[in-house]
Amino acid sequence: MDATPTHRPTLADVTRGRILFGGDYNPEQWPEETWHEDVRLMRAAGVNSVTVGVFSWSRLEPEPGRRDFDWLDRLMDLLHASGVGVVLATPTASPPPWLGHLHPETLPRDEDGHVERWGGRQHFSHSSAAYRHHAAAITEDLAARYARHPALTMWHINNEYCTYDWGDExxxxxxxxxxxxxxxxxxxxxxxxxxxxxxxxxxxxxVLPPRRAHYLKNPTQVLDFRRFTSDMLLECFTAERDIVRRHTPHLPVTTNFMPLWEGQDAWRWAEEEDVVSVDLYPDPRDPLGAQSGALVQDMTRSQARGPWMLMEQAAGAVNWRVVNQPKPRGLNRLWSLQAVARGADAVCYFQWRQSRQGAEKFHSGMLGHAGERGRAHQEIRQLGADLARIAPHAHGGRVGAGIAVLHDWHSWWAGDQEARPSRLTDYPRILGAWHRALWQAHLTTDFAHPEHDLTAYRMIVVPQLHLLTDAAVDNLLAHVARGGTLVCGFLTGLADQDDRIRPGGMDARLRDLFGIRTLHEWWPLEEGESVRCAGFRGTLWSEELEADGTADEITPYQGGELDGLPAVLRKGRAWYLSTLPEPEPLRALLTRAAATAGVRPPLDGLPDHVEAVRRGTLLFLLNHGPGPVTVDVPGTHHDLLTGTTHTDRVTLDHRGAAVLRP
Structure with missing residues (x-):
């Protein structure tokens, strides 16, 4: 069989009108008699999918070349008989101790040359021929054995690819x-x-990787090493993907991204997956946790170009923050419905049953230490019922967005260097601030690569893109030329693909687009420092700009070294912000730009803490505020969650939600 199927399978081939609901299941940690109790509780909770085998390599291959599949045979049979589908994982994220012991070259080295040994996880070198050989062998045997098993619905390759290696290989x-x-x-x-x-x-x-140096490393060498690392990990993924595709060309393949992780060019990776999936763990104590979740969801949906899979989240507390608090009552349901609103057709967790031993025994599970009477599990059951109610109407629905936020990993890598004007201009911080302003303005956004086709969008937002290729600059110019709106932040377009500073400190075509004659100096700000501008205060950054007289509107700095110089310029439909406005003025500016571009929120007059997203024919209303709230929704709508019909207004409880169908 050809490794590339004629019909590329999709998430829809697995969901078949449902929303997948379940999580990682690690039965090898438990006595076999526990399995029957697990499937009983899974059925009671509405679980229809579990991911199996992610960290089971040492159980499947206890010594080199010897396979032990009998336990997995029994488990797969049990799950199938219980109506639970299996996303079968290749176990290659955590090689068994024997592999590192017999083949120390499979172990990665850090930039100081120290070996990262077994005892944790992800202890493999992406470049090791021995690792790749053994990973391919276990994947081959796993795929051959279970290719025709009726429980198998999808393949999950490895887990959270995140290793670096500075070693000799x-x-x-x-x-x-x-x-x-x-x-x-x-x-x-x-x-x-x-x-x-x-x-x-x-x-x-x-030529070496950028190992420990006496002083600052060559920034383009570091940039290329990050590109190389992403590509080597991708080679590991595609090698295993091609093996399972050869055996099961009709089944989709995925691997789980970490949210906005720096190490993978996820645009490129997404093109190699049948299903794009992500792990998402916002901090329940963070008042902006819902927005950070929305950012990752929007990005993942954009990478998938449609429905996507929430592979992991927490039912309660995690175990890796300084302080790990559980999710308050109702928050797990609210954030899960948010994922569905923003395009997820699968809502899954790490993990089904909370571990009693090992490094993650304090990480919550769908079935926690409190058992089936525990609050977390009872909320899981409620969510399972909710998803079953809305699935026939939400499944496969598209999320419309008139705005695209541009994001590129290569630009992030290039800008994140040791020697730069300010280390406070952290890329995720700035990206989050701009997305937050749009989210708080109730404006739904996609994400796009700067070289993507942007013709579907009325407004393009560029929070910061240190590195822009010539093709990307041409793309921005073409967007404005055909009548689109562009809003661009500082430190954009100052370097080419090799991180070579462009003459003038910004691409000349962009300077002309915004009405800038000269960018004289960058003036970074200290933490907590601000600059006064006409109508607002700017943070993090400022610039000494000279306008060329063609701008239609200029907002000047007021006072200090930059007094009277442009803080914000607008030339036609192109805006340039040389500082980061405080949250409310940034929100106001983007709202104004969106309105002139013809982009509006799903509803007028939405309360500040209510998130409204249209997916297909459905309107999701999510209350992230401190108490109950009433939302004006003109017309008559049916709430799929409660079966209630509403006319002209809907009241949402604290952490409440409504899924409205006309």
Whole structure:
């Protein structure tokens, strides 16, 4: 069979009109008699899907070459008989101790050369030929054995790919990667700017990963190493993906992203997956936790270009923050419905049964230490019933967005360097501030790569893109030329694809687009410091700009070194912000820009803490505020969650939700 199916399977091939509901199931941690109790409780909770085998390599292959599949056979049969589908994982995220013991070259090394040994997880070198060989072998046997098992619905490759390796085998692969990228040492020297600090390379053997250095590392070398790492991990994924596809070309394949993690170019990865999935753990104590969740959900939906899978979340507390508090009553349901509102067709957890031993015994489960009478499990049962009610109407529905936020991992990598004007201009912080302003303005957004087709969007928002290719700049110019609105933040377009600063400190075409003659100086601000502008205060950053006289509107700085100079410029439909306005003025500016672009919230007059999202024909209303609230919803609507019909208004309880169908 061909490794590439004629019909590329999708999440819809698994869900079949349902919303998948379940989570990671690790039965190898429990006596076998517990399994029957598990499936009884799963059925009572409405669980229809579990992920099995994520960390079971040592159980499946207790010693080199010896397979133990008997326990998994019995488990798969039991789950199928109980009506629970299986997302079967390749167990390659945590190799067994024997692999590291017999093949120490499979263990990654940090930038100081220290070996990361077994005893935790993710202790593998993505570049190790021995690791790849053994990972392929266990994947091959797993796929061959269960390809025709009726419980199998989807494949889950590895888990949260997040390893770096600075070792010798990785160094050799890095040199191969660089040869392919640049073709010659002369081209590499040019791209890396090795004329600086006498770094010129005369032999490929001299080129190393950016290991510990006496002082600042070459930033383009670091950028390329991050690109290389993402590509090596992707090679590991696609190698296992191709094995399982060969055996089951009709079944979709996924791996779980971590939310807004720096180490993977998830745009590229998403193109290699049949289903895009993510793990999401907002802090329940964070008053902006719902917004951070919405950001990740919008990004994942955009990577999937449609419905996506929430692979992991917590039913209660996690175990890895300084203080780990549980989710208050109702929050798990609210945030799960938020994921469905923003395009998820699967709502899953880590994990089904809370562990009694090991490093995650304080991480909550769908079935916690309190058992089936525990509050967390009772809320899980309620959520299972809720999802069953709304699935026939929500499943497969599209989320419409007239605004796209541009995001690129390569730009993030390039901007996140040791020597820069300010380390306070943290990329996720700025991205979160801009998305939060849009979210609080009740404006639904997609995410897009700066080289993507942007013709579907009326407004493009660029919080910060340090690195822009020529193609990306052309894309922004074309968007404005065809009548689209562009709102762009500081530190955008100052470098090319090799992190080479563009003449003038910003691409000349962008300066012309915004009405900027000269960018004289960057003026970063200290934490807590602000600059006064006409009508608002700016934070984090400011710039000494000279306008060219073509801007239609200028908001000046007031006082200080930049008095009278432009803080914000608007030229036609193109806006440039040389500072980060405080939250309310940023929200007001983006709301104004959206209105002129013809983009409006789903409802007028929404209360501040109510999130409203349209998915297909449904309107989701989610109350993130401190108490009950009434929302004006013109017309008559049926609430799928309660079966109640509402005319012109809906009252939401504290942490309440409504899913309205006309």
């Amino acid at each position: 990785a160094a050799a692969r890095f040199r191969d990667w660089l040869r392919h990228r640049y073709g010659s040492l002369a081209a590499l020297n040019e791209a890396w700017g090795t004329a600086f600090w006498s770094q010129h390379y005369g032999d490929w053997a001299q």
